[in-house]
Amino acid sequence: MSRKTAPLFISIALIAAIALIAAPGSRLMAQDGTPESDDAIALHPISEIVDGDLNITDFANDGTARLPLTTSVPVACTLVYGTTPAFGSLTLDQDMAGGSHSDHNPLLSGLEPETTYYFRVQGVDNAGNIYVSDVMTFTTPPQDDTPTTNLASPGLGAQITGYSSAYGDAAPDETWGAASAFDDSPNTAWSSDGDGNDAWIEVELAQRSHVTRLAFWSRIMNDGTSQVFEFTVTADGKETYGPYTLPDADAGHAFEVDFEATTLRFDLIDTSGGNTGAVEIGVYGDPVE
Known part of the structure; x- marks a missing residue:
């Protein structure tokens, strides 16, 4: 990610850390383990703002894939993924403008062929509401060994x-x-x-x-x-x-x-x-x- 998107990366990484310690519908906890006050921000299921399934698509030989999705409210979006439910990788939306918006296109990279991955989609709106999906899986296809015919390759x-x-x-x-x-x-x-x-x-x-x-x-x-x-x-x-x-x-x-x-x-x-x-x-x- 270029220098111009670094501040967004920091804020989204914090969102990811929050989402890892609570389930959708729960409330954030104080440091002593007690629930925060009633006005604490709740974690919402992402289905509240996404209509339809979340499908990883456009698998490519360079180990990349995408998750195109549209949200009904503008959010800053991120996706965590890995070969175990502990994830290990985080990717951001590919919009250079940063901030919250409704059309998202997070890019996954470093994927191995014929491998099962766990992933979760997360986002936060301008009011600070956090939306989290369930943990899901996808399996990458085999490597495409068809030689390129693009003379500019x-x-x-x-x-x-x-x-x-x-x-x-x-x-x-x-x-x-x-x-x-x-x-x-x-x-x-x-x-x-x-x-x-x-x-x-x-x-x-x-x-x-x-x-x-x-x-x-x-x-x-x-x-x-x-x-x-x-x-x-x-x-x-x-x-x-x-x-x-x-x-x-x-x-x-x-x-x-x-x-x-x-x-x-x-x-x-x-x-x-x-x-x-x-x-x-x-x-x-x-x-x-």
Whole structure:
């Protein structure tokens, strides 16, 4: 997590500690073990503010997964998880704005394939009310050994040769770093540091290739900023193709193309501003012999 979210991490860690010592519906206890006064804050079941099941989804080969959920009142959300009911790991919502809100997307990391994990979801609203779920479990799927066909993947020898910025000055392999745009994971994203329409990223393929398809998945913030509407691609610093229009940020969108190149620069030319970037960028075709 970047420097800008550190204060939120501290406050949520305190929430997690509180939630570990009491069950939903109970009241907090004084240090001598007696119940607090009647105006003490109660722990509420999270079902009071969440409609439906809590399902871990989007398992990826990089050991990440997500828990998308919507709460009926704004809360600061966190999730504790581990291979035993003692948990051991804590993750925060991925919204850079921090604070309380209603659309949540905590990211789990370090997951092993074919392993059962215990988890609990926790949150606090602006009035200090604490909401806690039951302890639940999920099992990760087997590792997907299907080789990538994305020519821009580091796994196929591609290298990032430049980018406008990264949120919190993140290194390429850190959270929000540039490498997240090419890691074949829907749970990570490259984010610029407020570049808006001036964000760009450049990748050098392992060898000159005949490119027949491009794919781009825009990131987006809960407040609607950071969404990419149009981008262009410049091949080898010479000819620019596009603009290509992205109808939404719900998934990646593919575009048929026909050119040869070694280096590709993606420029985000029409966006909703803010920390624009990409969840995933794909380059497909065949190396030129």
